[in-house]
Amino acid sequence: MSALFFFFLQQNVLGGDFFNKVCGHLKLLEKEYFGLEFRHHSGHYVWLELLKPLVKQIKCKFIVKFFPPDPGQLKRGLTRYLFALQIKQDLSNGSLTCNDNSAALLVSHILQSEIGDYDEELDYQHLEMKHYVPNQEYLDHKIIKLHKRHRGVSPADSDVQLLEVARKLDMYGIRPHSASDGEGMRINLAVTHSGVLVFQGNTKINTFSWAKIRKLSFKRKHFLIKLYDQASCKDTLEFAMASRDVCKSFWKMCVEYHAFFKLAEEPEPIHKTLLSCKGSRFRYR
Structure with a gap:
């Protein structure tokens, strides 16, 4: 996802119009899974808001926004390819952490997709030139041994198998947000298709599924x-962020993740308390 393209736009164009131009350039039909991200003046990254002017939300990058539980079920090959690119990027920059066995298996599928069938000399040369995962030099032998098993698999099927391995990892689709709990312990919060997750480092320590959550809000x-009523713990949890x-x-x-993955499955009245927050008129469509 590092290719550079130039778009010529009117000054008052909305974020949604620009996003549609990007998707049109890519000939991407399943565009709902993706988004444009930019760096807020406060230093953190936020998603492009489609109903606001682009001029206030510049320097965006196109990445996967919503990670479904099974990306192999995406309908179009281009969408799966773009998801595979996102997994490669997350793997190389260290945000998709995993054990050595999983890392080697992921890279072996990438090799099959990029250079085709196993060739020991070519494999070693390729791994010397391109680094797909931190500390890759310690995994070369294991990667090549696994790559040997993928003979005859097409690039498109290799992408599917890459996604199949990635979706089972704890850090699949995770964008951690630093916070501290009520006792001052440093933790990370993340949101997925299933709900809100709590991590300590890269270890998941708690999951609040959408079915358990009555309302999400923020105050300062x-x-x-x-x-919902909890017999064994308090019903409101508070986390401090930066x-x-x-x-x-x-x-x-x-709000966006909940609406994207759950809103169509349940009657609308259930969500008015969950999605609303005093002091904000934000709604996801």
């Missing part, structure tokens, strides 16, 4: 999760 820099802007950005991300 505090992110609040209100749960600033109000960071907290609001994560809340908006949760």
Whole structure:
């Protein structure tokens, strides 16, 4: 996803119009899974808002926004290819962490997709030139041994198999947001198709599924999760984040994920309390 393209736009173009131009250039039909991300003046990354002018939201990058539980079920080959590119990028920059066995298996599928069938000399040369995962030099032998098993697999099928391995990893689709819990312990919050997750480092320590959550909100820099009646714990959990802007950005991300994956499955009245927050008129469509 590092290719550079230039678009000539009118000064008052909306974010949504620009996003549609990008998707049109890529001939991408399943565009709902993707988004444009830009760096907010406060330093953190936020999603391009489609109904606001682009001039206020410049320097965007096109990446996957919504990670479905099974990306192999995406309908079009181009969409799966773009998802595979995202997995490669997350793997190379260290955001998709995993054990050595999983890392070697992922890279072996990438090799099959990029250079075709196993050739020991070519494999070693390619791995010397391109680095797909941190500390790759310690995994070369294991990667090549696994690549040997993929003979005859097409690039498109290799992408599908790459996604199949990636979706089972704890850090698949995770965009961690630093926070601290009620006891001051440093943790990371993330949102996925299943709900809100809590991590300590790269270890998942708690999951709040959408079915358990009664309401999500924020107050200043505090992110609040209100749960349905809990017999064994309090029904409101509070997490402190770096600033109000960071907290609001994560809340908006949760609203979008919930609406994208759950809103069509359940009656609308259930969601009015979950998606609304005093002090913000943000709604995801």
